[in-house]
Amino acid sequence: MFSKIKIPHVFALLAFVIFVASVFTYIIPSGTFEREEMQIGSLTRTVVIPGSYTSTPKNYSFQGFLFGESVDGKATPVSLLEMLSAIPRGLEQSADIIFFIFLIGGVFGIVKRTGTITAVIQKLIDKFSNSGPMLTIMLMLIISAAGSTLGMAEEFIPLIPVFLYVSHKLGYDKIYGVALVFVSAEIGFASATTNPFNVQIAQGIAEVPLGSGIGFRLIFYAVILTATIIYMLRYAKRLKKDFSNSYLDEDNVYIEDSKLEHFDLNKTHLRILGVCSALFIGILWAVQTQGWWMAEMGAGFLLIGIVAAAIGKLSVNDATKAFVGGMEEMIVGALVVGFARGIQVVLVDGQIMDSIIFNASNILQYFPKIVAAEGMLIFQAFLNFFIPSGSGQAATTIPLMAPLADLLGITRQTAIFAFTCGDGFANTIIPTSGILMAMLGIAEIPFKQWLKFMLPLFGWLMAISAIFLAVAVLIEY
Secondary structure, three states: OOOOOOOOOHHHHHHHHHHHHHHHHHHOOEEEOOEEEEEEOOEEEEEEOOOOOEEEOEOOOHHHHHOOOOOOOOEOOOOHHHHHHHHHHHHHHOHHHHHHHHHHHHHHHHHHHOOHHHHHHHHHHHHHOOOHHHHHHHHHHHHHHHHHHHOOOHHHHHHHHHHHHHHHHHOOOHHHHHHHHHHHHHHHHHHOOOOOOOHHHHHHHOOOOOOOOHHHHHHHHHHHHHHHHHHHHHHHHHHHHOHHHOOOOOOOOOOOOOOOOOOOOOHHHHHHHHHHHHHHHHHHHHHHHOOOOHHHHHHHHHHHHHHHHHHOOOOHHHHHHHHHHHHHOOHHHHHHHHHHHHHHHHHHHOOOHHHHHHHHHHHHOOOOHHHHHHHHHHHHHHHOOOOOOHHHHHHHHHHHHHHHHHHHOOOHHHHHHHHHHHHHHHOOOOOOOHHHHHHHHHHOOOHHHHHHHHHHHHHHHHHHHHHHHHHHHHOOO
């Protein structure tokens, strides 16, 4: 299926998608929803107003094609200049996430320099050297729980080199290493037991009690985690049987990182691990209860780096060099986030994003309840290509899906469940997911090879979601 497909470097791929999206602004009718600000817990979100959609005629002109042209009451398709500037504007709009990634990369560089990360991993590998499946299950459970409860995703990007090392020592390939952390985080994110960045925002917008329906989502989490672990272990078994079963080319193998020296776990490492873990838990608590966002989280991570350097007795120069080295490892991963944001910039400029959402929601109202619910799932997964942000997608679609669910006789909780599944799982295969492309870029895994591994599992996850969604409709979840 993929043998004749040549997928370029991640930056070239995203630039091509921006070009295609720009072309669409000349073809797809334009229109907009009115929006208003809504307070959801400690967060303020701009959400669409249901029933406020109005179509907008397009303005075509030579000047508009080259440089853009503002005409009252009309939408101008994306100009050549706007298309070229989409990437720098995407980088600008994603600045908080990009610099956050750089910061935590630098902090992990400091912690790595103390030897704590390597010592802990080496201890785990020594303990589970003959039981890769057991270590896989343990790591996937921890990471998926963090994604499901706290919505952790970007925070794992700097850990990719570490998980590549773990996978290598267990005798698996780089895809397995990335999947250990990324897929685990995404299935947790999609199950959304208490995830503040998707289910809680969606419930707030839909005026559903926060935290309600958690029992159903816990069962769903257990099922999809089990299915994913089975898929991972089957792939691991294939690799152990014959490493040529890897989806990666023979020359795309893990190269030992010279910076990962061998350290025996000692009391200093345990002190660093304990104090930094406590600070990290404090950061997560503040995100949940104090309204912390990227800047405050970045400050918290800087404190972790300072404390780790102090306990590890690193000199100022050594700590600074480690910090800069950690940031350097995140260059591709961080910049990919901005490139991916450029796609959304183009769709908003051409005023076709709201048109896609409006027409899809209109189509769903003509189907029976279960079919419409499954349609919501497919729609949310499709829309995730254009809006890969969970909170952004919630703010855009839930104001429409909630009243549509009322019209169809489906509970709003079910509509939210369709959103969390479609949003979360689609992130594992779309090239517009900044987190996915960042991790693949760091690991130097071609997107095509990742799809070979991920598409069958994505099919499993969507099928399980569809079954649970049908049950949700039947039991009026």
